[in-house]
Each structure stands twice: as structure tokens, then as C-alpha cells.
Amino acid sequence: MRRTLFVLLLLAPGLGLVLAFVSLVLYVAVSQSFGLYNLGGDSVFSLAHWQAMLGERRYWRALQYSAYIAVTASLLAVALAYPVALLLRKPFRGSLTLSALIKAPLLVPGLVAAFLFVNVISYHGIVNQLMLSLGLWDAPVRLQNDKNGYGVILLQVWKQLPFAFLLLSAAVQALPDAVLLAARDLGAGPLDRFRKVVLPLTAGAMQAALVLIFIGAAGDFSFQAVAGPPSVDSLATLMTSVQSTQGDWNGAAVVAVTLMALSLFGSAALAILVRGATRLARG
Amino acid sequence: METKGTFVAYLAATDIGMRFDTFEALKGVSFTAERGEFITLLGPSGCGKTTLLNIVAGFLKPTRGALTLDGADLLPIPPERRDSAMCFQSYALFPHLSVRDNIAFGPRQKGLTATEVAKRVNDLLAQMALDAHAGKLPNALSGGQQQRVALARALAVGPGLVLFDEPLSNLDAKLRDQVRTEIRALQRRVGFTALYVTHDQAEALALSDRILLLNNGVIEQEGAPRDIYFKPRTRFVADFIGAANLHAGIAEAGALATPFGPLTGAGVATGAVTICWRPEMARLGPAGVNSLAGIVSSSAFQGAYTDVFVDAAGQTVRLQLPGAAHFAPGEALSFHVPPSAITTVADTAS
Amino acid sequence: MSAKILQRLLVAVLVAVMLVWLIVPFAMAILWSMVDPSTAWTYPDLLPPKLSFERWWIMWQTTSLPTAILNSYSLAPIAALLTALLAAPTAFAFGRLDFPGKGLAQILILVPLVMPGFVVAIFFASILLQMGFFARYPAILFGHVILYLPYAVRILSVSFGQVRTDVVNAARDLGASPWQVFRVAYLPVLRPGIFAAFLVVFILSLEEFALAFVVGSPDFTTIPTILYSYLGYNFIRPNAAVVALILVVPNVLLMLGLERLLQSANPASVSGKG
Ligand SMILES: Nc1ncnc2c1ncn2[C@@H]1O[C@H](COP(=O)(O)OP(=O)(O)O)[C@@H](O)[C@H]1O
Ligand SMILES: [Mg+2]
Numbered sequence: 067m068r069r070t071l072f073v074l075l076l077l078a079p080g081l082g083l084v085l086a087f088v089s090l091v092l093y094v095a096v097s098q099s100f101g102l103y104n105l106g107g108d109s110v111f112s113l114a115h116w117q118a119m120l121g122e123r124r125y126w127r128a129l130q131y132s133a134y135i136a137v138t139a140s141l142l143a144v145a146l147a148y149p150v151a152l153l154l155r156k157p158f159r160g161s162l163t164l165s166a167l168i169k170a171p172l173l174v175p176g177l178v179a180a181f182l183f184v185n186v187i188s189y190h191g192i193v194n195q196l197m198l199s200l201g202l203w204d205a206p207v208r209l210q211n212d213k214n215g216y217g218v219i220l221l222q223v224w225k226q227l228p229f230a231f232l233l234l235s236a237a238v239q240a241l242p243d244a245v246l247l248a249a250r251d252l253g254a255g256p257l258d259r260f261r262k263v264v265l266p267l268t269a270g271a272m273q274a275a276l277v278l279i280f281i282g283a284a285g286d287f288s289f290q291a292v293a294g295p296p297s298v299d300s301l302a303t304l305m306t307s308v309q310s311t312q313g314d315w316n317g318a319a320v321v322a323v324t325l326m327a328l329s330l331f332g333s334a335a336l337a338i339l340v341r342g343a344t345r346l347a348r349g
Numbered sequence: 350m351e352t353k354g355t356f357v358a359y360l361a362a363t364d365i366g367m368r369f370d371t372f373e374a375l376k377g378v379s380f381t382a383e384r385g386e387f388i389t390l391l392g393p394s395g396c397g398k399t400t401l402l403n404i405v406a407g408f409l410k411p412t413r414g415a416l417t418l419d420g421a422d423l424l425p426i427p428p429e430r431r432d433s434a435m436c437f438q439s440y441a442l443f444p445h446l447s448v449r450d451n452i453a454f455g456p457r458q459k460g461l462t463a464t465e466v467a468k469r470v471n472d473l474l475a476q477m478a479l480d481a482h483a484g485k486l487p488n489a490l491s492g493g494q495q496q497r498v499a500l501a502r503a504l505a506v507g508p509g510l511v512l513f514d515e516p517l518s519n520l521d522a523k524l525r526d527q528v529r530t531e532i533r534a535l536q537r538r539v540g541f542t543a544l545y546v547t548h549d550q551a552e553a554l555a556l557s558d559r560i561l562l563l564n565n566g567v568i569e570q571e572g573a574p575r576d577i578y579f580k581p582r583t584r585f586v587a588d589f590i591g592a593a594n595l596h597a598g599i600a601e602a603g604a605l606a607t608p609f610g611p612l613t614g615a616g617v618a619t620g621a622v623t624i625c626w627r628p629e630m631a632r633l634g635p636a637g638v639n640s641l642a643g644i645v646s647s648s649a650f651q652g653a654y655t656d657v658f659v660d661a662a663g664q665t666v667r668l669q670l671p672g673a674a675h676f677a678p679g680e681a682l683s684f685h686v687p688p689s690a691i692t693t694v695a696d697t698a699s
Numbered sequence: 700m701s702a703k704i705l706q707r708l709l710v711a712v713l714v715a716v717m718l719v720w721l722i723v724p725f726a727m728a729i730l731w732s733m734v735d736p737s738t739a740w741t742y743p744d745l746l747p748p749k750l751s752f753e754r755w756w757i758m759w760q761t762t763s764l765p766t767a768i769l770n771s772y773s774l775a776p777i778a779a780l781l782t783a784l785l786a787a788p789t790a791f792a793f794g795r796l797d798f799p800g801k802g803l804a805q806i807l808i809l810v811p812l813v814m815p816g817f818v819v820a821i822f823f824a825s826i827l828l829q830m831g832f833f834a835r836y837p838a839i840l841f842g843h844v845i846l847y848l849p850y851a852v853r854i855l856s857v858s859f860g861q862v863r864t865d866v867v868n869a870a871r872d873l874g875a876s877p878w879q880v881f882r883v884a885y886l887p888v889l890r891p892g893i894f895a896a897f898l899v900v901f902i903l904s905l906e907e908f909a910l911a912f913v914v915g916s917p918d919f920t921t922i923p924t925i926l927y928s929y930l931g932y933n934f935i936r937p938n939a940a941v942v943a944l945i946l947v948v949p950n951v952l953l954m955l956g957l958e959r960l961l962q963s964a965n966p967a968s969v970s971g972k973g
Contacts, residue, residue, distance in 0.1 A: 080808070088811060177908060180930065181930055186724050192723060195745070242441065245444075251408075254429060254454075302817040
């Protein structure tokens with residue numbers, strides 16, 4: 067009994083504080099989406115805020131857009147990180163430099179990355195200048211804030227690749243050499259070794275990478291605000307503008323709950339789907 | 350062993366060399382193996398055994414030399430298409446596959462039909478007494494069972510040549526003897542050719558048709574277990590296999606001048622030599638030739654025999670004497686060595 | 700042989716791509732920050748016509764940049780210190796004690812890492828409003844401490860786990876006081892972990908944007924919020940370049956220092972375990 071108390075006392079300032087804060091924030095967000103804890107006017111339980119928000123086109127577009135960015139960015143980042151992690155499984159000349167370069171974006175805050183990127187692709191930026199001088203384009207092309215969100219996806223992949231790389235290379239390096247040699251010895255070529263041995267044995271790390279990147283990209287504000295298409299909102303920018311320009315806390319709460327649901331269920335669905343796909347690939 | 354006329358050995362390695370950067374792991378190794386033969390590569394750790402095995406398997410390309418299997422050049426063929434299968438020291442089982450799927454991996458890669466695969470796998474499961482574990486993952490098995498799965502998995506592709514890299518080194522002593530016997534029986538029954546790597550001389554003596562003794566990247570001696578044991582050619586071979594008494598001497602006209610006085614040996618060289626005899630060949634008491642005497646310095650009872658160290662003519666001599674007799678330090682002891690047990694060895698491989 | 704050449708080639712291409720990926724953007728930012736205000740850098744000039752540090756000087760004198768720097772660089776160390784202190788007891792429990800539910804607790808502490816930053820920021824602001832708490836500096840400080848507790852707990856529990864029980868027992872056996880036990884058995888092992896936790900929280904607090912932006916709006920500035928203001932509604936590229944460099948350069952240096960620290964904090968050399 068005294069021991070339990072002791073452990074609880076130890077956990078209180080760290081874990082306790084974190085849990086209290088997170089649950090309070092969650093509680094307030096969910097409550098406000100149902101009209102409780104109103105900052106202005108009466109607090110009564112109502113579904114009106116949900117009905118209002120669900121009736122708005124920009125809400126659905128934001129949901130769709132955030133899901134699209136999150137799925138694309140996480141799949142791309144993992145797809146790029148896999149071959150590099152495999153290539154760097156064994157050290158060779160230059161492998162340290164290469165892995166340092168891949169991890170470098172960890173050092174760059176998101177806003178700075180967005181600025182650097184916008185700089186490079188701007189109307190008179192270096193990409194346009196290069197294409198013009200090579201004669202590939204006749205006139206500068208508008209690349210910034212493209213309507214498909216390619217800029218945002220590129221930024222997300224740039225920023226998230228290191229996480230995928232770190233997780234996957236830990237998994238790939240944990241594969242014993244002898245197991246891969248055994249597969250080879252028994253007649254498996256490079257593709258079969260990847261499908262039947264590497265993929266199943268690193269699927270856990272891949273799922274973890276997908277989930278983390280999905281959640282990060284789904285909740286993105288900075289990249290969308292700086293480099294995203296002007297006609298669409300991400301869930302985070304929508305939530306912020308509903309709250310700050312319209313002062314509608316309840317509407318923002320609806321968007322917040324939506325975003326958390328997307329993070330939770332979307333990432334889980336993606337992870338399960340990709341797991342299923344690797345099972346199929348294994349044959 | 351002759352390679353006259355049209356006869357070609359099943360596996361033939363000629364002057365295989367392997368260099369890692371500046372380090373020469375193999376310095377020109379040649380050997381052959383007949384179909385169905387059990388060949389052991391024996392040598393101390395780091396002598397190049399695994400390197401040689403990996404070259405035969407195809408995991409490594411030698412920097413020089415030739416390798417043929419059944420008369421065909423092996424070197425351009427990748428490991429996945431060689432008619433050999435490896436049994437790894439760490440077993441290297443696929444941790445995500447059941448015992449059944451581990452064994453089925455090779456046959457499936459070969460494109461056998463599902464029924465053929467199932468038949469082959471079931472046969473092996475029965476032979477290896479693994480039926481009860483077919484659905485388990487490797488982690489749920491004991492070391493000995495994992496070892497058998499590894500063997501079954503290698504045999505499932507029906508290889509002509511099976512490569513073993515210290516397959517017993519992760520088992521405890523008792524199990525090791527048992528699995529050793531099983532491997533030999535299986536090899537006789539199935540008839541595959543075995544190339545077996547070990548650093549354990551007892552294992553090599555018990556298993557092999559022929560032993561290749563490897564040291565520092567060269568073959569120091571090759572031969573049947575009994576030849577290697579009783580007629581070691583070099584000091585290293587004598588020392589590495591079993592225990593040996595090695596002493597400097599001078600040979601002239603069949604007689605040996607040694608620190609113990611004149612001795613008689615069998616088929617000895619001439620000039621400055623190293624004489625060699627096995628401790629268990631010594632007999633208690635004096636005899637007509639090769640009688641020696643000394644003072645017991647220490648002894649240790651080993652069960653089947655007693656290890657006795659004797660100071661004789663300023664040299665330490667080791668005897669292994671059967672029976673339960675007790676030898677106290679300081680005791681005077683006389684013994685003799687039959688001439689047939691004394692040979693001479695070279696100091697280095699030439 | 701040809702496989703080796705292919706691999707070389709692949710690596711060379713990858714390194715080249717990564718250089719473009721990193722060096723060109725940074726070079727552009729540096730150039731933009733040094734465009735002299737008197738002569739604009741316009742198409743089709745390949746390089747700015749005149750380079751100077753004038754822009755840096757003007758920004759220092761006329762914008763709220765000094766305040767933002769002061770805010771950021773005072774928030775970061777205080778947040779780092781408080782976080783390390785609050786994390787220590789939980790880390791001790793995770794690293795040195797066994798109790799029912801420990802596995803769950805170790806997962807729960809990570810929850811802030813998967814919470815969308817702007818959801819936390821907006822509803823934290825909502826709670827502050829309901830409580831009528833309007834002091835933004837302590838509010839942001841509190842937010843940073845909570846958000847980065849998981850990192851500090853993780854790092855410190857690894858360190859606590861490396862403290863050797865036999866050394867602790869030996870010290871006790873020889874009659875050391877609790878403080879002396881801490882000094883000989885705990886501190887040498889914990890020190891790199893404490894530094895690492897401090898540095899990680901320091902870096903994260905420096906670059907934190909969501910909470911500072913939402914809770915601090917409209918006029919409490921940190922370096923990231925001031926950068927955002929130059930990127931957003933009034934986009935001034937040279938100003939943004941200056942702030943971006945002020946944000947990223949110390950960050951890179953600190954991170955490299957952290958890497959060094961983590962390498963030198965090789966657990967084997969500290970704990971004496973093989
Ligand atoms: N890939 C490699 N690179 C450099 N040296 C190696 C490599 N593989 C083996 N060696 C060296 O070659 C020698 C023989 O190794 P190995 O064949 O593994 O010996 P063993 O007889 O113990 O199996 C050792 O000294 C080892 O250090
Ligand atoms: Mg070896």
C-alpha cells in the first residue's frame with residue numbers, strides 16, 4: 067500500500083501532469099463541439115454545431131484534403147525510406163555521409179523548411195530560372211501554392227523521411243545476415259527475398275512509420291499555410307480560421323474532434339491495409 | 350583421388366585464394382570431394398573455414414582459383430541456383446514462418462507443385478521427428494529442434510551437396526553427440542555429399558571420411574581421421590588434434606638421438622627433426638627399446654585414464670595411462686613407447 | 700565488379716541530390732537575407748546586385764525581433780529546466796522500479812506526441828480563457844513543459860535504468876548518506892542524460908510554433924511566430940530570410956552538439972557494463 071502510494075507520488079509530476087492536461091484538453095474539445103463549456107452564450111448540450119459544420123462544403127473538402135495529404139505523404143516517405151535503409155544496411159564508403167544527409171531535415175524547423183522551399187520554387191526562384199535557361203520552359207511557371215498540394219506533399223516527405231528512415235533502418239539492420247543468406251541459398255532472388263523475408267520481418271516498423279507520419283501530416287498547419295493550395299484548407303488551418311476569424315469555438319471544436327478521429331482511425335486503417343498488402347505480396 | 354583420364358571429382362576446388370583488402374584469408378586451397386563423401390574442414394577459429402564454405406555456397410567470390418561441381422564451373426552461378434544447401438551455425442531459420450513453411454521455403458522457390466511440396470515436407474517432418482511441431486514458430490522450439498529444422502530445410506531442396514558451418518556449436522555437450530550421430534546416419538541414408546566445418550577435432554574424427562586441416566588459410570594436411578591422428582605431418586597438426594609429446598631430435602640411419610637418449614621410430618626422416626608420440630601410446634615399465642624414466646610432477650584422474658606429467662631428462666612428458674592406479678608427485682616412474690608410435694613431424698607446413 | 704560501380708554511381712547520385720536538397724535552399728536564404736534594401740533583387744539577375752548586412756541591422760532596430768529573441772531564449776532554458784525536474788521522478792519510477800501497469804504508463808506518457816499541435820493549442824487557449832488566465836508567457840511556458848515531458852521522461856528513464864544496483868548497494872554498504880549515494884552512484888550515469896534531456900527540450904521549445912502562435916496571439920512573439928508573420932499575410936522575403944536563419948542556425952549547432960553528447964554518453968563507458 068505504501069509502495070503504491072510512493073509510485074503514484076513519483077508519477078504525479080510527470081505522467082500525472084501529462085495525462086491531466088491531455089484529458090482536460092480532449093474533454094474541453096469534445097464538450098465544446100456539443101455546445102458545453104461555451105465561452106459566449108449559454109452552455110447547453112446540442113448537436114447544432116455538428117449539424118452546421120457537417121453542412122459546410124469547406125469542412126468536407128478539408129477532411130478529404132488532409133486525408134489525401136496524410137495518406138500520400140506517409141506512403142511516399144515509407145516507399146522512399148525503404149530502399150535507402152536497405153542500401154545502407156551494410157556500411158560502405160560514404161554511407162555515413164549519406165545517412166547524415168538524410169537525417170538533416172530533423173535539424174530544420176517546419177516553418178524554415180517551408181520558407182526555403184517556397185524560395186526555391188517561387189515565380190522567379192531558382193527552379194524557374196533553371197528551366198528557363200535550359201530552354202525547357204518558355205515562361206516561368208507558377209509552382210507555389212499549386213492546387214494539388216504537391217508542394218505540401220514534397221515538404222511533408224522532406225520533413226518526415228528521416229523518421230521513416232530511422233525506424234526502418236533500425237528494423238532492417240536487425241535482420242541477421244544469415245537469414246537473408248539462407249533465403250538466397252534456398253533459391254530466392256532479390257525480389258523474393260524482399261517480399262518473403264525482409265518485408266514480413268520489418269512490417270512492424272513500417273506500420274509505426276506510417277502511423278507517425280500520417281498523424282503528423284494530417285494535423286499540419288505550417289506547410290499548408292505557407293505552401294498549400296489557397297482554395298482549400300487543411301483541418302488544422304480550417305480549425306484555426308473558424309476559431310480566430312469567426313470566433314466560433316464550437317465549430318473549431320467540431321473540426322478538432324474530426325482531426326483527432328482522422329488521426330486515430332485513418333492511421334490505423336492505413337496501417338492495416340498496408341499490412342494486408344504485404345501479406346498478399348508474400349504469397 | 351587420381352584425376353587421370355576422364356575422371357573428374359564431384360566437387361573440385363583448385364588454388365582458391367581470398368583476399369579481404371590487405372588480409373589474405375585463403376592462400377591457395379585445393380581439394381576434391383567424391384559423391385557421397387563426408388569431408389570435414391577442421392581448423393582453429395579464424396583460419397578461413399567459413400570463408401571457404403561461403404565461397405562454395407556462392408556467398409563470396411574468391412579472388413582467384415577455380416571451383417567445379419559435377420564438372421561444371423560453379424563460380425558464375427549465383428547461390429540461389431547452385432545445387433548446394435547450407436546449414437547455418439545460427440540456424441538462420443525464418444522467424445516469421447512456421448516449421449512447416451520454413452522447410453517448404455526451398456521447394457516452393459524451386460516451383461514444385463503444392464502436392465509435391467507437401468509430400469516432401471511431410472517426409473522430412475517425419476524423418477526428423479518434427480511432426481508435432483510443424484505449426485510452431487522457430488522461437489517456440491528448443492535448440493536441438495531448431496537444429497533439426499535447419500537441417501530439414503536444407504535437405505528439402507534435395508541438394509547434391511550440403512554445407513555445414515559448425516552446426517553443433519550452439520548445443521550442449523550431450524545433445525551435440527546425439528545430433529552428430531544423427532547427421533552422419535542421415536548422410537549415409539540420403540547419400541548427399543557433405544562439406545562440414547568445425548573447430549572441434551573430436552567431431553571431425555568421429556564424422557569424417559576425410560579431414561582437411563586448415564591453418565592460416567592453407568591446408569596443412571589432408572587425410573582419413575586415423576592417418577591425420579597417428580601420422581601428423583606438422584607440429585601444428587600433431588598439436589591441434591589430440592595431445593602430443595613433441596621433442597627436438599636428430600635422426601640418422603633409422604635411429605633417433607633425443608634428449609632421452611637414443612630412440613627407435615617408425616618411418617622417420619633424417620637430419621634435425623621433431624619427434625612426436627601420443628600420450629596414450631606410452632606403456633608402464635621398461636622394455637627392450639625406447640625405455641624412459643623420470644619423476645612424476647603432477648597427475649590428474651580423468652575417469653577412463655589418468656593424465657600423468659613426468660619430468661624426464663629436463664623435459665616434460667605427458668602420459669595417459671589406463672586404469673585407476675595412483676601417481677604421487679615425486680614418485681619415480683619408468684615407461685616405454687613402442688617404436689611404431691613414434692613419428693617425426695615438420696616444424697612448419699612447406 | 701559492375702555491381703560495385705553501379706553502387707558507387709548510385710551513391711554519388713544520391714549524395715548530389717541530397718546536396719541540392721539542402722545546400723541550394725540554404726544558399727538562397729542567405730543571399731536573400733543579404734539583399735541590400737537600396738537595390739532590389741529582381742528577375743533576371745542571377746545574384747543580388749548588392750550584398751550587405753543592412754537588412755539584419757534594420758530588422759534589429761525597427762521590428763519586434765529583439766523581443767521575440769528574448770522571449771524564445773528565455774522560454775527555452777526555463778522550460779528545459781522545469782521539464783527535466785518534473786520528468787525526473789517519473790523517469791526514476793520507469794527506470795528503476797517495477798510496478799503493475801508500468802508498460803501502459805510508459806505508453807501513456809507518449810500521448811502528447813500523437814496529439815495534433817493545433818488542437819492542443821486552441822483548446823488550451825480555450826481553457827485559459829475559461830479560467831480567466833491571461834498571462835501568456837507563463838501559459839506558453841506551461842504548455843511547452845507538458846508537451847515536452849514525454850521526451851525528457853524517455854531520455855531520463857534510460858539513464859536511470861543504467862544506474863548499477865550493485866554500485867548503489869556498495870555505497871550504502873560502506874555507510875554513504877543518501878546524498879553521497881546519489882553523488883557516486885547516480886550522478887555520473889545520469890549526467891549525460893540530464894544534458895540530453897535539457898538540450899532536446901531547449902531545441903523543441905525554440906522551434907515550437909502552434910502553442911506560441913495561438914496562445915500568444917495577437918502580439919506575443921517568439922522567433923517562429925515572427926517568421927510566420929513574414930511568411931503569411933505580409934510576405935516580406937528578405938525579412939523572412941533573416942528570421943529563418945536566426946531560427947535555424949543555432950538549432951543546427953545545438954543539434955550537432957546533442958549528437959556529440961549522445962555519442963559520448965555511450966552507456967557502456969558510463970555504467971561500466973560491457
Ligand atoms: N568480410 C570480411 N572482411 C575482412 N576480413 C574477413 C571477412 N570475413 C572474414 N575475414 C577474416 O578472414 C579470416 C577467416 O575468417 P573465417 O573464414 O570466418 O574463419 P573461421 O575459420 O573461424 O570460420 C578471419 O581472420 C576474419 O577476420
Ligand atoms: Mg567460422
